[in-house]
Amino acid sequence: MFDQKLSDKSLLKTKGYINGEWVSSDSEKEFEVFNPATGECIANVADLGPVETQRAIEAAHSAMSEWTKYTAKEKSALLREWFNLVMANQDDLATIMTLEQGKVFAESKGEVAYGASYIEWFAEEAKRIYGDILPSTTQDRRSIVIKQPIGVVGAITPWNFPIAMITRKIAPALAAGCSVVLKPAAETPLSALALAELAQRAGIPKGMINIVPGKKSSEIGAQLTDNPLVKKVTFTGSTRVGKVLMAQSAQTVKRTSMELGGNAPVLVFDDADLDKAVQGALAAKFRNAGQTCICANRILVQSGIYDEFVSRLTAKVEQFVLGEGLAESSTMGPLINSNAVEGVTDLVSDALGKGAKLTVGGQVKEGAGFFFQPTVIRDLDQSMRLAKEEVFGPVAPIFKFETEDEAIAMANDTEFGLAAYLFTKDQSRSWRVSERLEYGMVGVNETAISSEMIPFGGVKESGQGREGSKYGLDDYLEMKYICLGDI
């Protein structure tokens, strides 16, 4: 399958990557990777476990002491070369991503560029790690703060963004001076391994990046959280697993960064620019077939424009073409697996059973693969599961509200707090509402809020820590205070 599709076939790697070597599992076991658009097996990948992970951690630990000998400028140059290679191989990386993850090729290309932007950004930030000299309480001493790499980083990433979620952890880690052992999602190991191949070609020293693909995620996770050589655990994925990893990390008091589930509301006020609001909600809802933690999960529309909003959004959604991601005609791909299809189906049935109304979609697509039709549902209320639970799929539930206070209360009525959006032309309302929304990120009249230059992250049970931006290095650095007394 890959043979005909990649211009550089050596980007297809199916072994683990430890200490600069491509390795099988000790047991020689492999696991299958599937194309979610067809259900076909597209590769067999080495099934590594806790023992190989321990080896990777030890390699990472040794590599870090070598990496400290590189100047900031040398580290920066290596990261820059990795960025160049990722961009030079954008089409092949996007092909691999579409085949294992399902998103349409244009979106995969966009994600490769987005993922690369974190490498470029942190190549630059690697040169900007500063210390500080503080005022002193006495004449005979000086107080100095230096920043040092926290240590070996254990990273676990999800399948929904198989490149960007990796680069936004590995690039700041390397820039800060840390090495990484990363476990990619079992659904999408091939993108991670191709990235490692390009890092190797860029000259990033052995042991600095280690990739441990494997199906025994809880055992690999236990090794990463229990091993005292690992000083920090960074995770993107479900809140359930994030809590497990935080609890495990507490035993050795590791620093953690958690980017967990979301339940993003889009608040559309009567005074909004309706075209802009429909377009924004559409983009935020259907990106990656709705499988993004900042996807619009609940669309809250004020009563005066409710019917008009529903009919305009429905008309746009009717235009989606569902299909295999490499087909040029497709504008939306499949969900990741059959569990995902079942989960979405259950949430839709619950809402329809309790009186909500379908305006488009609502069905599993017949035939091969894991497709669910792009769907709009209206007239929801707070009793329905869609009001509280994250629907990781192409379903736009539209709720009605009367007043600003009611909309804010509905928006905040969740344990999640990742991203929220609002549409209004009233300047003071945009400030007022932004400040009252209990979320880590708020988009005002804009839903395309992500970039390497902004601090991505949430509050409440959506996690802790921020990725990207000038703050993104902090999670990988320790602050050391040095008190210099008189000689």
Ligand SMILES: NC(=O)C1=CN([C@@H]2O[C@H](COP(=O)(O)OP(=O)(O)OC[C@H]3O[C@@H](n4cnc5c(N)ncnc54)[C@H](OP(=O)(O)O)[C@@H]3O)[C@@H](O)[C@H]2O)C=CC1
């Ligand atoms: N914030 C986000 O970006 C994401 C949120 N989600 C949310 O989570 C739901 C479930 O998706 P799912 O893929 O199951 O997410 P998970 O949280 O289960 O998976 C994310 C990553 O964690 C790994 N993992 C799973 N269990 C453990 C464990 N006990 N210890 C260590 N690592 C573990 C997975 O490995 P493996 O693949 O090998 O099981 C994968 O690499 C989605 O429907 C969505 O609501 C999901 C993905 C991303």
Ligand SMILES: O=C(O)CCCC(=O)O
């Ligand atoms: O966690 C996710 O679902 C991916 C984040 C997408 C983004 O960075 O915009």
